[in-house]
Amino acid sequence: MTVFATEKTVALVQGITGKEGAFRTKRMLEYGTKIVAGVTPGKGGQEVYGVPVYDSVEEAVKAHPEINTAVQFVPARLAKDASFEVIEAGIKNLLIIAEGIPFQDTMEIVTMGKEKGVTIVGPNTSGVISPPICELGACCQSAFHGPGKIGVISTTGSVQWYVSRLISLGGWGVSTMMQIGGDPIRGTDFPEALLMYEKDPQTEAMVIIGEIGGDSEIRAADLIERGEVKKPVIAYIYARTAPPGKRLGHAGAIIERGGGVEAKVKALQKAGAIVITYPWEILGAIKELGIKTIPELFKTPIKESKIEE
Amino acid sequence: MPYLLEYEAKQIFRKEGLTTPEGEVAETPEQAKSFAERIGKPVVIKIQIPAGRRGRAGGVKFAENPDEAGKAARELIGKEFLGHKVNKVLVEEKLDIKKEFYIGVVNDRAAKSPAVLISSEGGMEIEEITQKFPEKLAKINVDIFKGLQVFQARNAARKVGIPTELINSVANMVYNLYWRIYRKYDATFTEINPLCLTSDGKLIAVDARLSIDDDAMFRHKEIIPETEKYLNEREKHAKEKGYVYVELDPNAEIACISNGAGLGMSVMDYVNEAGGRLACFMDVGGRFYELAGDALKMVLTLPNLKAVLFHVYAGLTRANVIAKGVCEAIKEVKPKIPIFIQVSGTGEKGAIEIMKKESEEFKKMGLTVEWCSHTVTGEESPSSHKGGVDVIETPVKRVLELCGIKYKRNPPKWLPEHPEWEKTTREIMRKTLPLRPEPEYKELAKYE
Numbered sequence: 199m200t201v202f203a204t205e206k207t208v209a210l211v212q213g214i215t216g217k218e219g220a221f222r223t224k225r226m227l228e229y230g231t232k233i234v235a236g237v238t239p240g241k242g243g244q245e246v247y248g249v250p251v252y253d254s255v256e257e258a259v260k261a262h263p264e265i266n267t268a269v270q271f272v273p274a275r276l277a278k279d280a281s282f283e284v285i286e287a288g289i290k291n292l293l294i295i296a297e298g299i300p301f302q303d304t305m306e307i308v309t310m311g312k313e314k315g316v317t318i319v320g321p322n323t324s325g326v327i328s329p330p331i332c333e334l335g336a337c338c339q340s341a342f343h344g345p346g347k348i349g350v351i352s353t354t355g356s357v358q359w360y361v362s363r364l365i366s367l368g369g370w371g372v373s374t375m376m377q378i379g380g381d382p383i384r385g386t387d388f389p390e391a392l393l394m395y396e397k398d399p400q401t402e403a404m405v406i407i408g409e410i411g412g413d414s415e416i417r418a419a420d421l422i423e424r425g426e427v428k429k430p431v432i433a434y435i436y437a438r439t440a441p442p443g444k445r446l447g448h449a450g451a452i453i454e455r456g457g458g459v460e461a462k463v464k465a466l467q468k469a470g471a472i473v474i475t476y477p478w479e480i481l482g483a484i485k486e487l488g489i490k491t492i493p494e495l496f497k498t499p500i501k502e503s504k505i506e507e
Numbered sequence: 508m509p510y511l512l513e514y515e516a517k518q519i520f521r522k523e524g525l526t527t528p529e530g531e532v533a534e535t536p537e538q539a540k541s542f543a544e545r546i547g548k549p550v551v552i553k554i555q556i557p558a559g560r561r562g563r564a565g566g567v568k569f570a571e572n573p574d575e576a577g578k579a580a581r582e583l584i585g586k587e588f589l590g591h592k593v594n595k596v597l598v599e600e601k602l603d604i605k606k607e608f609y610i611g612v613v614n615d616r617a618a619k620s621p622a623v624l625i626s627s628e629g630g631m632e633i634e635e636i637t638q639k640f641p642e643k644l645a646k647i648n649v650d651i652f653k654g655l656q657v658f659q660a661r662n663a664a665r666k667v668g669i670p671t672e673l674i675n676s677v678a679n680m681v682y683n684l685y686w687r688i689y690r691k692y693d694a695t696f697t698e699i700n701p702l703c704l705t706s707d708g709k710l711i712a713v714d715a716r717l718s719i720d721d722d723a724m725f726r727h728k729e730i731i732p733e734t735e736k737y738l739n740e741r742e743k744h745a746k747e748k749g750y751v752y753v754e755l756d757p758n759a760e761i762a763c764i765s766n767g768a769g770l771g772m773s774v775m776d777y778v779n780e781a782g783g784r785l786a787c788f789m790d791v792g793g794r795f796y797e798l799a800g801d802a803l804k805m806v807l808t809l810p811n812l813k814a815v816l817f818h819v820y821a822g823l824t825r826a827n828v829i830a831k832g833v834c835e836a837i838k839e840v841k842p843k844i845p846i847f848i849q850v851s852g853t854g855e856k857g858a859i860e861i862m863k864k865e866s867e868e869f870k871k872m873g874l875t876v877e878w879c880s881h882t883v884t885g886e887e888s889p890s891s892h893k894g895g896v897d898v899i900e901t902p903v904k905r906v907l908e909l910c911g912i913k914y915k916r917n918p919p920k921w922l923p924e925h926p927e928w929e930k931t932t933r934e935i936m937r938k939t940l941p942l943r944p945e946p947e948y949k950e951l952a953k954y955e
Contacts, residue, residue, distance in 0.1 A: 438776050
């Protein structure tokens with residue numbers, strides 16, 4: 199078993215006829231993800247790489263009742279409407295890729311999702327990947343070797359691909375990498391994500407990659423301290439030299455009224471998590487936990503879709 | 508995040524029916540004097556800069572008459588406070604204040620909903636109220652769909668000890684702040700501090716803070732915040748193109764352009780800790796990968812730049828597209844300063860091919876362009892560096908060296924280094940890489 203993206207995932211792609219939607223659908227299909235339908239209003243009846251396109255989520259779900267996950271490649275301004283459509287149609291997992299969704303829209307999306315029991319990951323994420331079974335979104339497939347044992351939860355893509363690749367090449371492999379995204383309001387935060395991995399038998403330890411802004415990492419530390427997360431947690435928190443008041447790339451990455459790195463690091467250390475100072479310390483920290491590597495992991499080639507353009 | 512200046516926020520507040528003091532914004536001491544004359548009462552002169560705690564910084568002065576008002580304005584306009592130059596001052600009637608309260612609406616990231624804050628103490632920062640008078644502060648977590656109701660505000664006002672005769676008027680003010688400001692204008696944050704009760708029994712918003720969600724500005728095209736009028740050419744250009752550009756220090760020597768905020772902020776840490784200075788934080792990741800070349804051309808206009816670092820670990824971004832865009836821009840601009848390009852992740856193989864080929868071209872053109880990628884060994888071309896474990900650090904180290912700064916790790920005291928863990932990482936890599944079926948990892952193992 200793994201988290202969010204599993205062998206049971208049957209996906210629908212919203213915005214499948216768009217440039218990015220089509221390109222990523224092809225890559226996900228080549229990776230082995232089950233995608234049975236796409237939705238673009240006004241383009242029903244077409245096909246994208248053999249995947250039938252529908253005008254609405256409702257129609258797609260009627261034709262393919264096995265759909266349990268929606269991957270959303272629609273522009274930020276349309277994300278609220280598209281998300282409500284997914285939730286109303288009864289799909290229980292939603293991945294929102296778009297960056298730049300007005301955060302009050304996101305509040306409405308996550309509130310509605312919570313009421314209807316929908317797990318939402320994102321917005322502002324490149325996705326979730328459980329190697330080598332299922333990729334959702336736009337991940338760097340070549341960074342992963344699996345099935346592995348380490349759960350990776352991250353606000354960012356970039357540094358995380360590097361960390362995940364080291365974990366993969368190091369012989370432990372990643373169970374699921376979940377990029378929770380860099381927005382101030384997100385469907386899944388560190389605490390919720392940690393609890394998902396805590397229940398997953400395949401995951402033996404979690405790595406969290408966090409940043410300035412908000413208190414998600416501190417709430418994660420509280421969970422560890424209270425004993426609700428028992429598996430070991432390793433953390434890397436960047437932007438420790440960030441100037442206050444400047445928003446650095448991510449909408450959520452700003453020091454205002456708290457949210458600095460020092461408080462997060464201290465809370466995590468106090469709770470018993472291992473905090474690494476540089477991402478290249480990661481394998482030494484995992485080894486210290488006494489987790490065994492997977493010998494077979496070295497034998498299978500890394501799975502990656504061949505298309506680049 | 509457009510942070511509105513006080514006078515801009517107050518214009519919106521007035522439009523929406525929230526009472527503010529009588530006042531006008533002045534750009535010269537003469538204007539300040541004539542506004543004070545028109546008001547005909549003692550006045551307050553307040554600097555208009557995008558920051559709080561202006562009073563404590565000496566940016567608020569009182570004047571009994573127009574002459575004093577002109578003199579006070581002269582002492583403030585053109586000066587720098589809290590790192591911001593004062594271009595305007597707000598001249599307002601001085602009120603006879605009986606009592607100060609606090610009301611505000613903020614994002615509660617944990618509850619993923621708005622939170623309304625009410626306190627019977629005002630005039631100090633909310634953090635101070637929280638610390639000193641926790642019993643006098645109420646927080647209402649609002650359901651975004653139901654929205655704030657007046658009774659909730661009334662009950663909270665009562666709870667924190669606002670007198671019975673005032674709870675209706677305070678609650679109405681809170682209600683309007685939530686619906687007509689926070690919700691209507693997509694605020695990330697809004698606050699009236701202090702909300703004042705005057706001796707003649709009126710409730711007036713003596714200060715107003717409002718910050719609007721950048722990503723929602725398309726719904727508020729009528730608002731052009733003053734802070735954006737002072738953007739420099741580069742900031743304007745980036746805003747037009749739509750990518751993230753934060754100018755940290757225009758006179759610094761290094762520009763870093765990354766494809767993701769995480770990598771960009773990590774580079775910022777390592778450069779700062781080594782004693783270097785980053786001119787800008789720039790993120791062309793996600794939807795903007797096609798603008799990489801454009802971004803490079805833009806940073807080359809920074810005056811004291813000694814090197815540019817392109818640091819890319821691609822997921823949603825495509826390393827090959829970035830490599831192509833950057834190389835084309837380099838050939839066009841022929842920069843006189845060294846460029847370092849790191850391209851890994853999605854599209855890595857294509858990116859390496861491009862870099863191998865283009866390196867030869869750059870050499871012929873006499874340009875200094877160095878590069879690396881996760882799976883290169885440093886033998887690919889004379890200008891390539893080894894990737895692997897070092898792929899994040901090598902570019903930072905090399906770029907600092909190119910600027911004449913010796914790279915040195917120097918993390919903060921509360922974050923101890925673990926060289927033994929790094930050593931283990933390297934040992935493990937040396938052992939496991941040759942076991943992989945992929946030839947590039949076997950190759951890389953020889954150099955780890």
